[in-house]
Amino acid sequence: MEVVKINGACKTFRVDRNEVKALNGIDLSINAGEFLAIVGPSGSGKSTLLNLIGCIERPTSGTILFEGSDVTRLSEDELAEIRSAKLGFIFQTFNLLPVLTVRENVEYPLHLRKTAKDERDKKTLAILKEVGLEAHASHKPSELSGGQRQRVAIARALVGAPSIVLADEPTANLDLKTGEDILKLMKELNRKHRTTFVFSTHDPKIMKLADRILELRDGEIAGKQCT
Ligand SMILES: Nc1ncnc2c1ncn2[C@@H]1O[C@H](COP(=O)(O)OP(=O)(O)OP(=O)(O)O)[C@@H](O)[C@H]1O
Ligand SMILES: [Mg+2]
Incomplete structure (x- = not known):
């Protein structure tokens, strides 16, 4: 199934x-569950x-179908709703x-969606465990390493079970080894949850x-x- 279909x-x-x-004239189909660089x-x-796929910007021309519906026709509020x-x-x-x-950072998207407290707590704890940060739950971001901060960001991106996770150069501020670990974690979550991931990178090791x-x-x- 296609999650996103971009025409011209x-x-x-x-x-x-x-x-x-x-x-200039992008045609692209992204399938559900893909891990696309x-x-x-x-x-x-x-x-x-990435900004067009993420409904952050609109194309000047052409269409973008998100789960089958044309998002280029939607209002700002409707786009915000899709993003959330x-x-x-x-x-x-x-x-x-x-x-x-x-x-609190990880829980934030659930607040925006007005999810009930019990469910917020449950989902936040579950995803923090998956990224290996349950022991750091009450720390502030300033007390974490770069790799740990990016794990928090990954947990925040996934807590609401989105259709697609978009990552613009997620490893650019990390050393090579940490960057690779972060990508492996993203891939593991991609497999486990079947969440589609689209990310940009300059790093050949990560492209692999x-x-x-x-x-x-x-x-x-x-x-x-290449496939
Ligand atoms: N908001 C904007 N206003 C004007 N020009 C822009 C804007 N955003 C991007 N551009 C231009 O569009 C082109 C593509 O930019 P984009 O940021 O998508 O490239 P990129 O592949 O992400 O580059 P990088 O690897 O440096 O992040 C560039 O020429 C850039 O200057
Ligand atoms: Mg860029």
């Missing part, structure tokens, strides 16, 4: 009088593509809330763990897709 997506940014064509040089459009209910995000710089504990590699060049899909 283009994204143009206007800066003053100049136009930057960040994406997006690679390509700096400026090739990786983040822009169906998507999980992992960032290069972790983006944890520094004043909240590990547990992908089911499929999509290469972008100048806003277009380059070459053959």
Whole structure:
């Protein structure tokens, strides 16, 4: 089953009088349960593509079907609803809330969805165990290593059982070994929960763990897709 189907997506940014064509005619199907890497040089459009899939930005032209419905026609509120209910995000710089504990950070998306307390506690504890951080539940992010912080972010992305988790260079601020461990954890969760993962990376060691590699060049899909 396809979770996302993109047809002829283009994204143009206007800066003053100049136009930057960040994406140019992207056609892409992402299957449920896939572990997909997006690679390509700096400026090739990786983040822009992730932002379109994540309903953070809209394409200038083309369509994006999310679980069969065209999200390019939705209002801002409807897009926010999809982001909250169906998507999980992992960032290069972790983006944890520094004043909240590990547990509170992970629980946060469930608060936004107004999940009942019992269920929040149960789900938060379960996912913290899965990422190996139950013993750190009452720590603040500043008391954790980079790898541990990214584990918190992974738990936060997955706590609400999203259809897709999007990760923009999730290992860029980690050393190679920690980065590899983080990707292995993502893959383990991908297998176990059948959650679709789409991530961008520059790291060849990490690309090896992908089911499929999509290469972008100048806003277009380059070459053959390897499976
Ligand atoms: N908000 C924006 N306003 C104007 N131009 C933008 C914006 N976002 C991206 N761009 C431009 O679109 C192109 C693609 O950018 P994008 O950030 O998607 O590349 P990337 O592949 O993620 O690069 P990197 O590997 O450096 O993160 C670049 O030329 C960039 O300057
Ligand atoms: Mg980028």
